[in-house]
Structure formats: C-alpha cells, structure tokens
Amino acid sequence: MSEEILSPRMQRLRDAGYKLTHARITVLNALERGGGHMTSTELLDQVEALDSSIGRASVFRALDLFTRLSLVRPTYIDSSVTPTYVLMPDGHHHHIICTQCSRVIEFEDCGLGALTHTLEERLGVRLTGHLLEFYGLCSTCKDQPVREE
Amino acid sequence: MSEEILSPRMQRLRDAGYKLTHARITVLNALERGGGHMTSTELLDQVEALDSSIGRASVFRALDLFTRLSLVRPTYIDSSVTPTYVLMPDGHHHHIICTQCSRVIEFEDCGLGALTHTLEERLGVRLTGHLLEFYGLCSTCKDQPVREE
DNA sequence: TTAGATGCAAATAGTTTGCATTTGT
DNA sequence: ACAAATGCAAACTATTTGCATCTAA
Numbered sequence: 001m002s003e004e005i006l007s008p009r010m011q012r013l014r015d016a017g018y019k020l021t022h023a024r025i026t027v028l029n030a031l032e033r034g035g036g037h038m039t040s041t042e043l044l045d046q047v048e049a050l051d052s053s054i055g056r057a058s059v060f061r062a063l064d065l066f067t068r069l070s071l072v073r074p075t076y077i078d079s080s081v082t083p084t085y086v087l088m089p090d091g092h093h094h095h096i097i098c099t100q101c102s103r104v105i106e107f108e109d110c111g112l113g114a115l116t117h118t119l120e121e122r123l124g125v126r127l128t129g130h131l132l133e134f135y136g137l138c139s140t141c142k143d144q145p146v147r148e149e
Numbered sequence: 150m151s152e153e154i155l156s157p158r159m160q161r162l163r164d165a166g167y168k169l170t171h172a173r174i175t176v177l178n179a180l181e182r183g184g185g186h187m188t189s190t191e192l193l194d195q196v197e198a199l200d201s202s203i204g205r206a207s208v209f210r211a212l213d214l215f216t217r218l219s220l221v222r223p224t225y226i227d228s229s230v231t232p233t234y235v236l237m238p239d240g241h242h243h244h245i246i247c248t249q250c251s252r253v254i255e256f257e258d259c260g261l262g263a264l265t266h267t268l269e270e271r272l273g274v275r276l277t278g279h280l281l282e283f284y285g286l287c288s289t290c291k292d293q294p295v296r297e298e
Numbered sequence: 299t300t301a302g303a304t305g306c307a308a309a310t311a312g313t314t315t316g317c318a319t320t321t322g323t
Numbered sequence: 324a325c326a327a328a329t330g331c332a333a334a335c336t337a338t339t340t341g342c343a344t345c346t347a348a
Contacts, residue, residue, distance in 0.1 A: 002189065017238045017303095017305090019302065019303065019346080019347050020348095021303060021304075021346075021347070022347095023223045023303075023304065023305090024303090028337075040337075040338085041336095042210065044337095052295070054304085054305080055304070055305040055306060055307095055337095055339080056306090056337095057304080057305070057307095057339075057340085058304055058305070058340060059304080060337090060339075061183070061304085061339095067225075067248070068248045068249070069248070070248060073225075073284070075225065076222075076223040076224070076225065076232055078164065078342080082336095082337070083225055083232075084186045087315080096268065096274060096276070098274075099216070099217045099219055099277070100217070103266070105274070107255075107268065107272075110264065110271040111264065112281075115259065116283070119245065119256065119283065122243070122313080123254060123256075124288035124290070125245060125283075125286060125288055125291065126285045126286045126291045127245070127284070127285035128248070128284055128285045128286070129284045130281065130282060130284065130285070131262075131280075131281075131284075132279065132281050132282075133279060133280045133281075133308080134265070134274075134276050134278070134279040135219045135277055135278045136219070136274055136276035136277045137274060137275045137277070138280070139272070139273035139274055142273075143274045144273065145348070148325090152316075167327090167328090168321080168322050168323075168326095168327065168328065169323095170321075170327090170328060171321085171322095171329090172328080172329065172330090173328090189312075189313085190311090190312080193312095202330080203329085203330080204329070204330040205313080205314095205330090206314070206315085206329080206330070206331080206332095207310095207328080207329055207330070209312090209313060209314075210329085211316095229314070232312090273311085274346095280306070
C-alpha cells in the first residue's frame with residue numbers, strides 16, 4: 001500500500017499493532033458505505049460486491065478485531081439472530097429502538113462525558129467508548145397494543 | 150395456576166395480554182436465578198435443570214417476547230455467537246465490558262432520567278427502558294497491549 | 299524475511315419452523 | 324370452549340476452525 005494519509009480508523013488499527021490488510025480496509029469501507037449500521041449478512045454482501053475474492057471468515061475476523069478496538073459495536077436490534085454492527089465514529093453511538101417495529105431512531109447528544117470520567121476514576125478502568133440504547137415505542141407504534149410478531 | 154401474588158414482571162406479561170404459562174414463568178425464574186445476566190446457552194441449561202420437559206423453542210420464544218416487552222435485553226458481550234440476555238429490573242441496565250477479557254463490571258447510577266424525558270417530548274416516542282454499555286479495558290487489562298484472541 | 303493475516307470449505311452450533319397437542323383464561 | 328402457547332425434531336443459517344498459502348511491514 002502506498003504512503004497515503006490514513007483515515008483515523010485505519011491509523012487506530014495500525015497503532016494497535018495490526019496490519020493494514022486489503023480485507024480489513026475493505027470491510028471498513030463497506031461499513032462506512034452502509035452508513036455505519038449493518039447486519040453481518042448485509043456486510044457480507046457488501047464486501048462480496050466490493051471484492052468477491054475476500055472470504056467470509058476474514059469479514060468475521062475483521063469484525064471481531066474492530067469490536068475489540070471499539071471501532072464498531074455489535075447490537076441486537078431486532079430479535080433476529082444476526083447482530084447489527086454499529087460504527088462508533090467518535091467512540092460512541094446512541095439510538096432508540098422501537099420494540100414493536102424495530103425502527104431505529106438515532107440521536108446525538110448523550111451528555112455522558114462526565115459519567116465516563118467519574119467511572120474511570122472510581123473503578124480504575126480505561127474507557128474507549130460507549131453505546132446507549134433506549135427501548136420503547138416509536139410515535140407510530142405508540143398507540144397500538146403489543147402484539148405477537 | 151393458583152391466585153398468588155404475581156411478581157411485577159409476570160404482572161407485566163399478563164397486562165400485555167399474554168398467558169402466564171409454565172414455560173414463561175420458568176424462563177423468568179431461570180433468568181432471575183442467574184443474576185439476570187445469562188447467555189442463551191446458559192439459560193437453556195438452567196431451564197433444562199428446572200424442568201426438563203420444557204422445549205428449547207419455548208425458551209427462545211419466551212426470550213423473544215420478553216425482549217419485545219423490555220423485560221430483558223440481548224447484548225453482545227464476548228465475541229461468542231451467543232447473545233447474553235440481561236434482565237432490566239427497572240427497565241434499565243448499565244455495565245462496562247472489557248474488550249480484552251470480556252469481564253463485565255456493573256454500575257448503578259446513570260443519571261439518564263432527564264435525557265429520557267427530553268427525548269420522549271422531542272421525538273414523540275414512549276420509552277420503556279435503556280441499556281448503557283461502556284467499552285474499554287478493565288483495571289487488569291489496562292496496561293497490557295491489545296492482542297489477538 | 300517472517301509473523302501475522304488470508305481464503306477456502308467443511309464442521310459446528312445456535313435458532314427457527316411446522317404441526318399436532320396441550321393449556322391458560 | 325378455544326385461541327394461544329407448547330414440545331418435538333427436523334431444517335436452517337450464521338459463524339468458526341484448521342490449514343496451506345500469501346502478504347504487509
């Protein structure tokens with residue numbers, strides 16, 4: 001790979017001592033194209049489309065690594081088997097999940113900076129990110145009774 | 150079933166129009182015994198131990214229902230396939246996950262009441278719970294380099 | 299140069315399904 | 324009484340593994 005300017009995420013990969021491989025870069029690109037909110041299945045398809053020579057296993061291995069580095073976070077949005085991987089651009093992400101229709105509503109401000117600091121001091125941990133999920137009913141589902149499926 | 154006093158969670162089930170079946174009650178009990186933090190596999194074992202006549206499918210169906218009712222929330226703690234189901238006693242739960250060793254550290258105060266209110270007003274949603282996860286390194290892993298596996 | 303990462307395809311395991319039967323209300 | 328929920332076991336499908344090969348540094 002040439003000496004280009006690395007995106008912050010790739011920089012982070014390298015800084016942690018990992019190689020900047022074609023497979024990892026492609027997975028990262030696919031995630032970004034997807035708006036940073038993709039199920040593993042969607043991601044596999046997207047990667048396949050970008051470069052069909054990349055194997056499934058490498059996609060999962062990359063996801064696993066990215067998760068450990070807090071570049072990404074898997075969550076269970078609908079009760080499907082497949083986790084949704086959420087990009088955490090600045091180490092954090094927040095959304096509301098409608099437990100009725102699985103719609104996801106994102107929002108920005110969480111005001112958790114202070115709490116982060118407190119916890120680091122109090123518990124002696126090093127926090128690199130967080131995910132805040134609210135559950136409830138979206139404006140559409142709010143008035144309908146809870147129903148099976 | 151006799152006319153006992155129902156636990157708040159069971160009350161909630163019934164109020165939502167679902168039957169209080171033996172399978173559902175057992176799954177709820179198993180979750181509570183497990184400290185409200187179990188993988189689906191651990192839960193299956195626990196339910197099996199409590200009453201081996203209950204089928205796997207019913208356990209998954211119960212989990213699915215409980216999730217929709219925000220009694221429980223699936224989260225992705227270690228990179229295992231199996232989600233961890235977290236009981237949300239008062240509709241919410243908070244923890245720190247060590248991205249190195251998968252240790253989970255729970256904490257109480259999150260101070261999100263105000264934000265909940267703001268979001269409900271601003272977005273016209275009805276929020277029934279939330280999950281706040283921090284990621285980072287626990288005090289033990291903090292000083293070791295990030296490593297594969 | 300060489301440890302680390304990959305791709306492949308087979309193996310694994312978690313979850314869902316269809317349906318006849320049972321159960322809660 | 325009867326819709327709703329169950330148990331069973333088969334079917335599915337996402338994810339992982341082992342290993343020879345390749346590649347980023």
